Amino acid sequence: MPQNLELLALLLEDQGHTVATASDGLEAVRLATRDRYDVILMDVQMPGMDGLEATRRLRIEQALAGDAATPVIALTASVMDADRDAARKAGMDGFASKPVDFHALSMEIARLLRLYPARAAALPARLPEPVVLDTAAGVARWTGQEAFYRRTLRRFAAEQRSLATTLAELHQRHDRPGLRALAHRVRGLAGNLGLDQLAATLQGIDEAIADSDEARASALLRGLPAQLDAALTAIQGTLGDADRAPPATPARPVTPLDLPRVTGLVKILSAGMRRGQLDAAHLDALMALMAGHVDHPALARLQYLTDNFDFASAAAELDALLERLSAPHEDAS
Numbered sequence: 001m002p003q004n005l006e007l008l009a010l011l012l013e014d015q016g017h018t019v020a021t022a023s024d025g026l027e028a029v030r031l032a033t034r035d036r037y038d039v040i041l042m043d044v045q046m047p048g049m050d051g052l053e054a055t056r057r058l059r060i061e062q063a064l065a066g067d068a069a070t071p072v073i074a075l076t077a078s079v080m081d082a083d084r085d086a087a088r089k090a091g092m093d094g095f096a097s098k099p100v101d102f103h104a105l106s107m108e109i110a111r112l113l114r115l116y117p118a119r120a121a122a123l124p125a126r127l128p129e130p131v132v133l134d135t136a137a138g139v140a141r142w143t144g145q146e147a148f149y150r151r152t153l154r155r156f157a158a159e160q161r162s163l164a165t166t167l168a169e170l171h172q173r174h175d176r177p178g179l180r181a182l183a184h185r186v187r188g189l190a191g192n193l194g195l196d197q198l199a200a201t202l203q204g205i206d207e208a209i210a211d212s213d214e215a216r217a218s219a220l221l222r223g224l225p226a227q228l229d230a231a232l233t234a235i236q237g238t239l240g241d242a243d244r245a246p247p248a249t250p251a252r253p254v255t256p257l258d259l260p261r262v263t264g265l266v267k268i269l270s271a272g273m274r275r276g277q278l279d280a281a282h283l284d285a286l287m288a289l290m291a292g293h294v295d296h297p298a299l300a301r302l303q304y305l306t307d308n309f310d311f312a313s314a315a316a317e318l319d320a321l322l323e324r325l326s327a328p329h330e331d332a333s
Contacts, residue, residue, distance in 0.1 A: 008041065008075075009277055010145065011102050021276050025049030025057075033061045037070055039109055041096070044076040044087060045184050051075075052090040059091040071112040073105075077187055077203060098188045100141065130196030133234035138194030148280035150239060151306075153193055157235045160186060164225040167205065171221055180209050190231070198231045257293045259325065262286065266322045273311035273318075294321060 009019045020035070022028035025042075026049045032040055040058075044051040055072050062069055073094040074087040084095060094112050096105040109115075139149050163186060170179040187202035201220055208217035265286040272279055283306060287299060298321060305314035 008100060011100060011105075011141070013277070015106070023047075025051060025054030028054050029057050029061065032058050032070060033065070039112060040070055040072045041075055041105075042072050042092065043098075044074050044083070045181065051092075052086060055087075055090045055092050073108055073112065075100075077184055077191075077206070098191065100192065102141070130200045132195070132197050132230050133238060134194035134196055135238055136194075137196075138192070141192050141194070145280045147284055148278065149193070151280070153235050154239060156189065156193060156195075157232050157239075160228070161232065164221075164228050167224065168221055171209075171217065176209050180206050183209075195231045195234075198227050201227045257325065258289055262289050262325060263322060265289070266318045270315040270318050273315040276311055278306060278311060290321070290325075293325065 009021055012019050020031055020037070022031055023046075025046050028040070028042065028046075028051075029049075031037075042051040042055055046054070049057075051074065058072070059069060069091070071094065072092045073096050074084075074092040075096050075098055076083060076087065077098040087095065094108045096108050138153075139146050163182075167179060167182060170182065183202045183206045187199050187206065190202060191199035201224055205217055205220045205224070208214075208220060265282055269279065269282055269286065287303070290299065298317075302314060302317050302321070305311075305317060
């Protein structure tokens with residue numbers, strides 16, 4: 001899911017890493033054979049060419065070119081030995097879990113790059129029981145960008161209301177690959193948002209189908225609607241009525257337009273969006289500056305595009321807004 005990719009990029013860039021992202025395995029191979037990277041984080045389950053096939057192809061291309069093998073870390077929600085063995089056989093060098101445990105991921109990167117001796121963290125005697133919604137953990141995973149986290153929560157609630165029904169239909173049609181793929185994708189996003197109980201249930205469904213344990217899969221699917229309702233109710237309570245209400249747009253500008261500041265923010269945001277990245281704080285500052293100077297439908301359209309991670313269209317919208325805002329000032333000079 002784009003949200004998972006966005007989160008990982010935010011986490012890495014927040015620690016000073018330079019990040020290039022790929023939306024599928026084929027693009028990952030193309031980037032990795034064209035440019036040199038210190039390490040590759042490869043999602044095992046991607047649309048089109050999956051991470052296993054992408055790693056196999058990358059290893060062949062690097063061997064033919066006489067290049068050193070770039071370390072590859074498998075990103076996977078699975079803890080099953082068979083999946084890890086498949087990753088090793090494909091040429092992957094390390095492993096990191098989804099949802100992202102950034103400390104563990106950093107240690108794995110350090111181990112492969114030999115930056116310092118990796119130390120295994122002691123596991124607690126008993127793992128805590130998963131909660132419906134852990135907002136503190138969710139915000140932390142989004143590097144403290146609470147506004148962006150809340151927008152992603154809102155989008156999750158809007159898009160996943162029919163999740164239980166869709167999974168049940170896939171199970172009834174015996175579409176095992178489709179069921180596993182959907183459960184896996186939504187499980188990763190739910191975990192990143194702090195929806196721990198829902199993520200645990202979806203992981204259980206994925207594993208039960210992989211193990212051909214129909215009794216367990218059926219039981220988990222029967223309980224999923226209640227889990228999903230609890231998650232959506234928790235999201236609604238967290239967002240609150242005020243957060244969901246659209247901001248009022250003043251009829252006329254209260255303060256003069258700070259065009260140099262708007263121009264600077266647009267350039268920063270537009271450049272980031274074209275790399276698939278979004279700085280929520282800069283976007284919020286820009287929206288506040290433009291309120292009253294830009295019609296509400298245009299602001300709503302920009303908000304919709306960023307909420308749906310259509311960054312290419314959002315960047316074009318920003319450039320068009322800046323052109324319209326700048327024109328009167330240029331004519332007056």
